[in-house]
Structures are given as C-alpha cells and as structure tokens.
Amino acid sequence: MVQRPVRVVVWGVLCVALIGAPIPAPADEVPYIQTPGNVVDAMLAMAEVGPNDYVVDLGSGDGRIVIAAAKRYHARGLGIDYDRTLIAESRANAVREGVSDRVRFQQQDIFLADFHDATVVTMYLLPEVNLEIRPLILFGLQPGTRVVSHDWDMGDWEPDRRLVVPAPEKIVGLKKESTIYLWVVPARVAGYWRGTLAGPSGEESVVIEFAQRFQHASASVWLRRWSLPGVARLQGDRLALSLDRSPWMPDAPPLRFTLHVAEGRLSGEAVDGGKRYTLRAARLAE
Ligand SMILES: C[S@@+](CC[C@H](N)C(=O)[O-])C[C@H]1O[C@@H](n2cnc3c(N)ncnc32)[C@H](O)[C@@H]1O
CATH class of the missing domain: 2.40.128.120 (Quinohemoprotein amine dehydrogenase alpha subunit, domain 2)
Known part of the structure; x- marks a missing residue:
C-alpha cells in the first residue's frame, strides 16, 4: 500500500503535468503540497505575527508554518492535520528546530478541531474547503483574528489584503508565483x-x-x-x-x-x- 502523502504528491504532480494546476485529489482529499519557504515568510509577515500570537495552521503538512512562526517570531503554534505520518514528521521537525516547547501538532480533521483561541489562522487548502471552513472562522473566532490563505480565496468574503509573491520553488501551477490573502475576522454588529x-x-x-x-x-x-x-x-x-x-x-x-x-x-x-x-x-x- 502506497502511503497517503506519497499518493497525494504523485496526484499533485500529475495534475500539474496534465493541466498546470492542482485539482482535488480523489476521495475529497486535499493534496499534500508544501508552501515554499519564502511564501511561508510572506504569509507570516502579512499576518504581522508576533510573540503574543497563537498561530493555528489548518492542514499543517510537515508543520513548516507553525514552526517558522515559533522560530522567527516566538509565537505559539498548533498544527492540525489528519495525516498521522505528517504529524509525526512535524513533531520531529519541531524538535530539530528547537521549538517543541512552543508548538503542538494534533492529528485531527480540521472540521472537528477546536481552534477558537487562535489569533492567527493559516491555511493552504482548496477553494471549496475554504468555503466550508468559512462559517467556523467567521462565527467561531474572536474578532480581530487574522486569517491568511495560500492561493485560495473565500468566495464573496473579500480579503482585506491580497498579495502576489514570486515562488520559484513552487511545484504546482504554471506560474512560479503564489497569491496570499488576508482577512481580519470582523465583529458582528448586525x-x-x-x-x-x-x-x-x-x-x-x-x-x-x-x-x-x-x-x-x-x-x-x-x-x-x-x-x-x-x-x-x-x-x-x-x-x-x-x-x-x-x-x-x-x-x-x-x-x-x-x-x-x-x-x-x-x-x-x-x-x-x-x-x-x-x-x-x-x-x-x-
Ligand atoms: C496543501 S497541504 C498544506 C500543508 C501546509 N499547511 C503547508 O502550507 O505547507 C494541505 C494539508 O492539509 C491536510 N488536510 C486537508 N484536509 C484536511 C482536513 N479536513 N483535516 C485535517 N487535515 C487536512 C492535508 O493532509 C495536507 O497535509
């Protein structure tokens, strides 16, 4: 049996070769594709992450976003991913990078996870998954929480900022660039x-x-x-x-x-x- 991360990477590479863009993996899986290091930096800078932040990455892959937030900005972090192998890899990466006291990794479906106390949420998912998680973000998080998404927007919730960054190491898409989006969760005044x-x-x-x-x-x-x-x-x-x-x-x-x-x-x-x-x-x- 081929491991799930290997299957999804193969799927992602196949999609790029055939159509030049990632598309949903079979069985509703979000493919495991890493955010390039310079794009991680741009996402954390866009969210203005600082030492008082609690950064939660929804679908955390190898843990790179929360590890970078802890290492560079001394933030605390939580990575949530349903893939057991990636969670184990993330924990090992956190130890190697010397931030295991500031970050945690949790093997769980993001739709079942409790991340209400996040001050920054990051994600690199898919457009339809972003739309599905949108109500949990809008109604479950504190006003002022910053949300940064790599490459996918949240439909008609227009971003507060949008930035295109060069991404020479990107393995998906025809253009070697990434778009990152920032939303600030609004208070409800209606x-x-x-x-x-x-x-x-x-x-x-x-x-x-x-x-x-x-x-x-x-x-x-x-x-x-x-x-x-x-x-x-x-x-x-x-x-x-x-x-x-x-x-x-x-x-x-x-x-x-x-x-x-x-x-x-x-x-x-x-x-x-x-x-x-x-x-x-x-x-x-x-
Ligand atoms: C495109 S990768 C992004 C990984 C990492 N955040 C990054 O930017 O490098 C998406 C990740 O989300 C995870 N994922 C997708 N849907 C999920 C869900 N419903 N619950 C938990 N993890 C999920 C996948 O296993 C994969 O590791």
Whole structure:
C-alpha cells in the first residue's frame, strides 16, 4: 500500500503535468503540497505575527508554518492535520528546530478541531474547503483574528489584503508565483443598538440599525425624527462609520466615527472642525 502523502504528491504532480494546476485529489482529499519557504515568510509577515500570537495552521503538512512562526517570531503554534505520518514528521521537525516547547501538532480533521483561541489562522487548502471552513472562522473566532490563505480565496468574503509573491520553488501551477490573502475576522454588529450621541449642543438618544455583510455594514441612525444613513467598515473590533447627517443638518459633511465594538457595546468619537461627537450604544437585538 502506497502511503497517503506519497499518493497525494504523485496526484499533485500529475495534475500539474496534465493541466498546470492542482485539482482535488480523489476521495475529497486535499493534496499534500508544501508552501515554499519564502511564501511561508510572506504569509507570516502579512499576518504581522508576533510573540503574543497563537498561530493555528489548518492542514499543517510537515508543520513548516507553525514552526517558522515559533522560530522567527516566538509565537505559539498548533498544527492540525489528519495525516498521522505528517504529524509525526512535524513533531520531529519541531524538535530539530528547537521549538517543541512552543508548538503542538494534533492529528485531527480540521472540521472537528477546536481552534477558537487562535489569533492567527493559516491555511493552504482548496477553494471549496475554504468555503466550508468559512462559517467556523467567521462565527467561531474572536474578532480581530487574522486569517491568511495560500492561493485560495473565500468566495464573496473579500480579503482585506491580497498579495502576489514570486515562488520559484513552487511545484504546482504554471506560474512560479503564489497569491496570499488576508482577512481580519470582523465583529458582528448586525441588528439594533440603542444609545446616545453627544455633541456640542447636548446629548440626543439614538437607535441604530446595522445590516452587515462580512466586514461591510450599512447603518440607519434614528435621531429624533430623522433617519441618518451611514456606511461602515469593520476591521476586527474597530468600526469606521461615516454618518451622513445632511437630513438633520443640510450641507454638513458626514461625521466620521472611529468606534470600538466589544461585549454588546459600541463607543467612539468623531471630530469635525474642532467639535467632538461621542456615540455610545448597547446592543438591543440581532
Ligand atoms: C496543501 S497541504 C498544506 C500543508 C501546509 N499547511 C503547508 O502550507 O505547507 C494541505 C494539508 O492539509 C491536510 N488536510 C486537508 N484536509 C484536511 C482536513 N479536513 N483535516 C485535517 N487535515 C487536512 C492535508 O493532509 C495536507 O497535509
């Protein structure tokens, strides 16, 4: 019986030879293909990995991503792979590289694994696997968690950054380059909020409704008898809200709030021509 890693590499090489790109291996397997060293570096740099990070590689192969994160950035790491042989190899690699006290490897299906405390998630899977894991990332991880994927995006969740890097050692694809994508898990703001808007002429009560799609949101802020429309962008737990107050104050420019969202509360400020506005609200319902 040929070992699974050997089978999948043979499959990957065959695909490249025949069609110039990796395609799903038989029996729904993601082929085992290594991320070249310089692409690993670019992924970790894109995620701005540091010593306080806990880096989880979903489908960790020989462990190279979490080992590099521990070695270069002193991060802690967890590699998850369902392949027993690769897990054993990763553990041996971690010992050889002197980081076995900072990284762990777990033989498990990523869809059954608990990685809710990751601060950085990396992956080199397949487009349909990325889409399948997407809800676990969006709803299972803390806002602000950085997610970096090698070569495959996450459908209509647009990345916060995208970068093409040369990859001369790459064994798949016709072009010797890799695309890497970064997403920052957005806080969830969709629903109704109630609070106050305080400005130079006093404090008003407000009700806010957010409709959210990934890191984008639109807002309606009800203030007295006006409904003020806004557009917002989330990066983790930070919300940049541009509020059109022209229905309330014709000709006034939008108020640009920088807000922080945490534990059912949002708060922050906008400064306009030396005037300070403070918005505070608590979640009413999703
Ligand atoms: C393309 S390789 C990437 C390896 C490594 N992350 C890298 O970038 O070098 C994909 C890896 O994911 C593993 N894998 C695929 N699907 C998985 C799943 N559902 N659960 C656990 N491991 C999986 C495969 O065994 C393989 O090692």
